[in-house]
Amino acid sequence: MSAVLDIRKVSKTYGTGTAAVQALDNVDLSVAPGELVAVMGPSGSGKSTLLTIAGSLEEPTSGEVVIEGTALSDLSSNDRARLRRRHLGYVFQDFNLLAGLTAVENITMPLELDGMKAKQARHEGMRALAELGLADRAGSFPDELSGGMRQRVAIARALVGDRRLLLADEPTGALDSDTGESVMRLIRSACRDGAAAVLVTHDSQLAAWADRVVFVRDGVVIDASTPTEGPESLLTGGEPGR
Amino acid sequence: MSVRHALLALLSEGPKYGLQLRQEFEDRTGDVWPLNTGQVYTTMQRLERDGLVESDPSDTFEGPQKKYQITPPGSQELDTWLRTPPGADAPPRDELVIKVLVALRLPGVDVPEILQAHRRHTVAQMRQYTRLKEDAPQDLSLLLVADAQLFRLESVVRWLDAAEGRLKHHSLDELRVADETLRLPAREALR
Numbered sequence: 001m002s003a004v005l006d007i008r009k010v011s012k013t014y015g016t017g018t019a020a021v022q023a024l025d026n027v028d029l030s031v032a033p034g035e036l037v038a039v040m041g042p043s044g045s046g047k048s049t050l051l052t053i054a055g056s057l058e059e060p061t062s063g064e065v066v067i068e069g070t071a072l073s074d075l076s077s078n079d080r081a082r083l084r085r086r087h088l089g090y091v092f093q094d095f096n097l098l099a100g101l102t103a104v105e106n107i108t109m110p111l112e113l114d115g116m117k118a119k120q121a122r123h124e125g126m127r128a129l130a131e132l133g134l135a136d137r138a139g140s141f142p143d144e145l146s147g148g149m150r151q152r153v154a155i156a157r158a159l160v161g162d163r164r165l166l167l168a169d170e171p172t173g174a175l176d177s178d179t180g181e182s183v184m185r186l187i188r189s190a191c192r193d194g195a196a197a198v199l200v201t202h203d204s205q206l207a208a209w210a211d212r213v214v215f216v217r218d219g220v221v222i223d224a225s226t227p228t229e230g231p232e233s234l235l236t237g238g239e240p241g242r
Numbered sequence: 243m244s245v246r247h248a249l250l251a252l253l254s255e256g257p258k259y260g261l262q263l264r265q266e267f268e269d270r271t272g273d274v275w276p277l278n279t280g281q282v283y284t285t286m287q288r289l290e291r292d293g294l295v296e297s298d299p300s301d302t303f304e305g306p307q308k309k310y311q312i313t314p315p316g317s318q319e320l321d322t323w324l325r326t327p328p329g330a331d332a333p334p335r336d337e338l339v340i341k342v343l344v345a346l347r348l349p350g351v352d353v354p355e356i357l358q359a360h361r362r363h364t365v366a367q368m369r370q371y372t373r374l375k376e377d378a379p380q381d382l383s384l385l386l387v388a389d390a391q392l393f394r395l396e397s398v399v400r401w402l403d404a405a406e407g408r409l410k411h412h413s414l415d416e417l418r419v420a421d422e423t424l425r426l427p428a429r430e431a432l433r
Contacts, residue, residue, distance in 0.1 A: 040365070042407070203396075204364070205396050209369075
């Protein structure tokens with residue numbers, strides 16, 4: 001199956017001359033439908049830049065980003081905005097919910113901006129909330145929800161409609177480990193339903209939910225894990241970690 | 243992991259046969275710690291020698307299998323063990339730390355690359371434990387065992403990350419000089 005996201009030889013430089021900082025250097029990354037890829041690196045390694053470029057929130061200095069077969073550089077800015085609204089979902093550490101809108105309105109807004117009728121959008125929004133166990137909180141404002149609930153609303157917004165690519169930057173950063181785990185289970189289940197996802201994190205426990213882990217340092221992919229070995233081998237190797 | 247005390251814990255629920263003990267031990271540790279039959283029997287023999295278990299006098303089953311029950315000193319031993327903190331020798335002889343210290347002193351060795359090799363391997367192990375959790379969201383013992391392993395492995399990755407940060411700020415030459423010329427009290431204390 002062809003990749004949902006294909007990043008080809010992408011470089012990004014901020015500033016010019018002696019003040020130039022190269023955030024990404026010739027990075028390749030491909031993510032297939034149903035696949036969750038973690039990008040792991042320390043602060044300043046370029047991992048968040050990689051995500052904003054993958055999400056077309058920023059343009060690369062060179063190289064190409066292809067989403068579902070379409071090169072972003074071939075699209076007008078209007079078409080790119082439409083692609084973002086329709087097919088990409090973002091989940092950030094600080095949730096990025098609009099405080100003046102209810103949970104369901106936060107989810108339906110991008111759909112309505114995209115021309116969907118209010119009634120249909122509300123139907124989609126309620127369904128997305130129900131899937132994440134939040135149907136009864138549809139009318140709550142973000143400040144009336146716990147951190148875990150807010151992140152579930154953000155995930156519902158990221159997955160509503162025909163989203164094919166989920167981009168997450170430290171999505172559990174502000175949550176306790178139990179709530180964080182339930183967020184990762186939701187992202188995994190979105191992948192099982194066919195979405196592709198990129199997760200950017202410095203946290204190994206989070207990265208461990210991925211099918212594949214890519215390690216970045218100073219804007220360069222230095223290493224990548226081999227495809228996931230099943231858990232069976234843990235059961236035959238004696239005491240773990242020894 | 244103290245197999246001895248885990249077996250005492252199983253017997254505190256009532257008398258059991260050796261094979262049964264092995265099966266229950268594996269069930270409760272989420273199958274993560276396989277135990278061979280020989281291990282069970284030698285452990286039971288030692289527990290019996292120490293008076294912590296005895297054969298169940300009410301067992302009339304005529305076969306090679308022996309049924310054990312816990313004794314009052316066994317129950318006391320179990321209770322003490324549950325409350326005793328696990329051994330925390332400082333500093334532990336951590337093989338990974340030793341490898342990295344050795345690598346620092348070898349000419350021509352790419353230490354960050356060695357750190358990354360361990361990071362990749364550790365994260366791969368963490369992925370396996372996470373997959374276990376993902377596949378069995380209802381299995382409480384397995385979830386607890388996997389969590390414990392994940393937190394332990396995470397601490398390894400964090401140490402690797404911290405070590406990489408240290409390497410950036412200290413040149414290797416500086417380390418070698420320090421090693422030869424300094425005998426700081428703090429350093430002596432680690433010996």
